[in-house]
Amino acid sequence: MRLICNMTEVIISKWKHAPFVAEKKRLQEGAIGQFSALPSRKSVKKAIINGRFYVKGKVATTATLVAIGDKIYLKQEVINTEIECRITDIENKNKDVIWEDEYCACVVKRGGIITKGNHKVTLEKTYSNILYKSNLKDSFITPIAIHRLDKATHGPVIFAKTLTAAGILSEAFSKREIIKNYIALVADTPMFSKATIQIKIDDKEAISEVEVVGSTNWPIYGTASLVKVNPKTGRTHQIRRHLAISGHPIVGDYLYGKTNKYTGQGLFLACTGLVFNHPITGEGIKIEVDLPRKFKHIIHKLSLY
Known part of the structure; x- marks a missing residue:
């Protein structure tokens, strides 16, 4: 549990009121005991009627369904303290x-x-x-x-x-409405120019689209290749695991890489862009960032800039 502004956030880890094995519950049942101030059905229902509960960014009702793992927010009844915030240029x-x-x-x-x-x-x-x-x-x-x-x-x-x-x-x-673009330096030279890697991770669907930008000589590995990666899903270490499974682990990846280690400047993986819609205005936003300095050598060798 943590306090966020005048909201208290709770992630439901287990039901605290029978039935304990339900997949989903109405909020007035599922929130019982989740907040120390709301130990009973009556207290939860009163808070819902007073508009103090938020689920998924919206004011919740007695009909709102919640599941294990959901975040629920409770607005505090009285806040008398003004919070000073330093506004920085x-x-x-x-x-x-x-x-x-x-x-x-x-x-x-x-x-x-x-x-x-x-x-x-x-x-x-x-x-x-x-x-x-x-x-x-x-x-x-x-x-x-x-x-x-x-x-x-x-x-x-x-x-x-x-x-x-x-x-x-x-x-x-x-x-999966937010597009994420990555650049990675991988070991060796792939036999493909473009590929879609669709291999489950932790028994869950995982898809990554990979495109080779160029290859050059590189210490330890003999050759290394710069690739663009567009993950279609968001599994833990998805890009690192997919590239390693393909036979081309990311340079500097000590967890999934080959036994011969490149002890240069850490993991050669960077997210270079995000494309999404503004959550309120709906305006399309495209964020692009430069690669970190450690990529400078490979960029120069491939004459990309």
Whole structure:
């Protein structure tokens, strides 16, 4: 459980009221005991009627269905404390913030930093006081990262500033409506110029489209190739695992790579772009970011720029 602005967030890990094996429940049943302040059906129903529950970015009703793993938000009844937020001049003070408005933002995550979670240093915590706070009614205390990139991966990350924007963006990711483009340097020279890798990961459907940009000589491996990757699904380490299974692991991948290791500059994988619709206005947004410096040598050798 955590407090977000005037909302308390809970991820349903188990039912706390019978029946305990139900696949889904109405909110007035499923929320019983999930919040310490709402231990009974009566207290949950009262909160729903008063419009204090939000599910998937929308005000919930007694008919709203929830399942294990869903996030539910409870609006606090009384808030007397004003929260001071430091508004920073983004343009002058942080070049890694590439776009933001009242609803959301996009930040470049450098390789080596964790996106979010229970860690001392994360991208989400770092930008909690750098991104400016939204003044909208359903705004979070601090913006939240909507998706993750591997710790070693460089690329753009979308932040939501309001509950509504978070719900719409999360749903867009789950429905595969957000296009993600990656560049990777892989071992050896693939026999294909384009390929669709469709191999299950953790017994779940996983699809990655791969296109070879060029190949050149490279230490340890003999040759290495620059590839574009468009993942159609979002499984854990999907790109790394698919490329390794294809026989061309990413250079610097100590987890899925070959026994001969390239001890250069870490994992040669970067997300270079995102294409999505603004969660509120519906405007088409295309985010493009430069490759990290470690790709400079391969880019020069292939005369791409």
